[in-house]
Amino acid sequence: MDKVKEYKKANPFKLFGDHVQAIGTGIKYFVRPQRITLKYPEEALSLPSGYRGLIRLYKDVCIGCTLCAMVCPADAMKMVTQEGKKLPTINYGRCVFCGFCVDICPVDALKETGVHDAAFTNRRDLVFYPDKFNKSYDEPPTERVVKKVKAVVDEKRGIKYVPDE
Amino acid sequence: MDILGLLRFYILYPSFFVTVIFPGLVFTLLLLLVTIWFERKAAARVQMRIGPYYASKRLGGILQLVADAVKFVFSEIIIPNEVNPTLYALAPVLMVIASFLPIAVIPLSVIPPSGSVFSIYFKDFYDPDINAGVIAGLFVNYNLLLVLAIESVYPIFVVLLAWSTNNRFAVVGAVRETYLSVSYDVILLMSTLAMALEYHTLDIAKIVSYGIPGIVANPLAAFLFFVAMLMGSSRFPFDISEAETELVIGPYTEYSGFLFVLTMAGSYVGNFIYALVFADVFLWGWYPLSGFPGLVLTVLKAVIVLFFATFMRSVYARYRVDQALRGSWKYLLPLAFASLILGMVVGYVWIR
Ligand code: SF4
Ligand code: SF4
Numbered sequence: 001m002d003k004v005k006e007y008k009k010a011n012p013f014k015l016f017g018d019h020v021q022a023i024g025t026g027i028k029y030f031v032r033p034q035r036i037t038l039k040y041p042e043e044a045l046s047l048p049s050g051y052r053g054l055i056r057l058y059k060d061v062c063i064g065c066t067l068c069a070m071v072c073p074a075d076a077m078k079m080v081t082q083e084g085k086k087l088p089t090i091n092y093g094r095c096v097f098c099g100f101c102v103d104i105c106p107v108d109a110l111k112e113t114g115v116h117d118a119a120f121t122n123r124r125d126l127v128f129y130p131d132k133f134n135k136s137y138d139e140p141p142t143e144r145v146v147k148k149v150k151a152v153v154d155e156k157r158g159i160k161y162v163p164d165e
Numbered sequence: 166m167d168i169l170g171l172l173r174f175y176i177l178y179p180s181f182f183v184t185v186i187f188p189g190l191v192f193t194l195l196l197l198l199v200t201i202w203f204e205r206k207a208a209a210r211v212q213m214r215i216g217p218y219y220a221s222k223r224l225g226g227i228l229q230l231v232a233d234a235v236k237f238v239f240s241e242i243i244i245p246n247e248v249n250p251t252l253y254a255l256a257p258v259l260m261v262i263a264s265f266l267p268i269a270v271i272p273l274s275v276i277p278p279s280g281s282v283f284s285i286y287f288k289d290f291y292d293p294d295i296n297a298g299v300i301a302g303l304f305v306n307y308n309l310l311l312v313l314a315i316e317s318v319y320p321i322f323v324v325l326l327a328w329s330t331n332n333r334f335a336v337v338g339a340v341r342e343t344y345l346s347v348s349y350d351v352i353l354l355m356s357t358l359a360m361a362l363e364y365h366t367l368d369i370a371k372i373v374s375y376g377i378p379g380i381v382a383n384p385l386a387a388f389l390f391f392v393a394m395l396m397g398s399s400r401f402p403f404d405i406s407e408a409e410t411e412l413v414i415g416p417y418t419e420y421s422g423f424l425f426v427l428t429m430a431g432s433y434v435g436n437f438i439y440a441l442v443f444a445d446v447f448l449w450g451w452y453p454l455s456g457f458p459g460l461v462l463t464v465l466k467a468v469i470v471l472f473f474a475t476f477m478r479s480v481y482a483r484y485r486v487d488q489a490l491r492g493s494w495k496y497l498l499p500l501a502f503a504s505l506i507l508g509m510v511v512g513y514v515w516i517r
Binding site: 012022023025026029030033035036039 | 476
């Protein structure tokens with residue numbers, strides 16, 4: 001039977017040196033931290049224009065064909081009947097932002113907006129019924145100043161944020 | 166003696182002051198919050214994050230810990246179906262007591278015959294070895310031995326706790342703790358034995374009053390004690406028994422609410438006790454101060470050691486249990502023998 005080699009032979013002095021080096025590196029970063037966390041509600045990354053955001057509906061354009069509800073892989077899109085007309089309603093608790101519904105719509109009644117802050121204070125607000133779904137919320141809320149930043153590659157730190165105007 | 170004087174006499178009485186106020190219960194509770202805050206903040210700093218912040222932006226998020234503590238204290242304590250409720254509730258309490266008890270016998274400063282707020286107790290806490298009073302909850306001649314003896318009961322309560330919760334994660338965690346406690350206790354005792362041989366005494370107060378810090382006299386023993394301290398209080402890289410990614414939280418898996426706070430406090434308090442011993446034996450303790458400033462100096466050193474031990478979280482990953490055992494038996498045990506010999510030689514040649 002072959003002898004199983006369990007551990008590499010290691011030079012204990014080198015091991016000790018490695019530990020000292022590891023702690024040294026830790027202390028270096030502790031004294032001079034290189035944080036890359038984005039303080040989100042105050043600073044936000046400006047995203048490329050093709051980045052899929054929340055979806056909106058043009059109620060008057062929609063012909064109620066139910067294709068969007070059928071194609072939705074996450075069961076987020078459902079049809080409701082309003083005044084005899086079928087209209088889609090979306091649940092952002094389920095939506096995975098795949099964009100299939102936008103692609104399949106035969107009359108382009110759905111559109112991806114540039115708003116990505118899908119944060120709500122309770123779960124009922126996650127469901128957008130046709131009336132709410134119909135509104136244009138292309139404009140992000142502006143009562144608080146959000147600092148837009150963009151990420152650039154940095155030689156030393158890997159990534160850093162610069163203000164984006 | 167008037168009422169105020171009487172009150173002052175009893176509040177400052179070392180047996181009460183040291184165990185309850187500073188660095189006893191009250192101080193330890195505050196220290197616990199600050200230490201956990203520091204641990205999270207330090208790990209975040211090193212790992213390019215920010216850590217707790219929004220709870221109190223000005224104070225660097227320290228109120229987050231207060232919020233967490235309040236949340237834990239008021240959350241429901243769930244007792245599993247098939248456990249003995251008495252043992253279940255008692256085990257964490259016993260564990261914290263076992264890890265906290267040694268604070269009563271660690272000498273933390275000396276009392277000069279006059280000129281200090283503690284001078285009135287000079288006679289009651291007189292240590293004939295160093296010819297001065299000692300600020301400690303209870304003065305015993307062999308306090309170095311007693312501290313380690315009491316603190317080494319702690320892992321037994323961890324096993325009791327895990328056993329009484331009847332949970333397989335807990336039992337696996339407890340088995341790991343048993344493995345480790347066998348290996349770190351040996352190293353801990355041998356490194357302190359080296360110091361005892363070196364200074365020809367088992368009295369911490371006498372070791373400090375020699376005027377030579379232990380870390381200079383026997384750096385090997387200091388290193389070993391520090392590593393054993395990390396293992397003993399399951400700090401990184403030896404948080405093997407709690408291993409969050411493998412064992413939920415090891416022996417404490419079933420606990421919730423206030424009992425969980427106690428289980429978590431146990432290892433931090435144990436670490437603080439070891440840090441106090443480390444500060445006394447290896448870092449010169451209260452020397453050259455005495456009285457109350459000396460007490461503060463000792464505790465300050467211990468707090469720095471404690472912070473350094475928690476800082477390890479940001480640097481290390483976790484060892485596997487076999488790696489930790491191999492390391493401690495294969496590398497640290499021979500080193501412990503070496504520190505014993507070094508202690509004997511230095512004790513014979515240098516420290517009379
Ligand atoms: S984007 Fe995808 S998941 Fe969201 S509603 Fe449309 S089809 Fe469903
Ligand atoms: S696919 Fe377009 S037209 Fe058809 S129901 Fe959905 S939104 Fe209306």
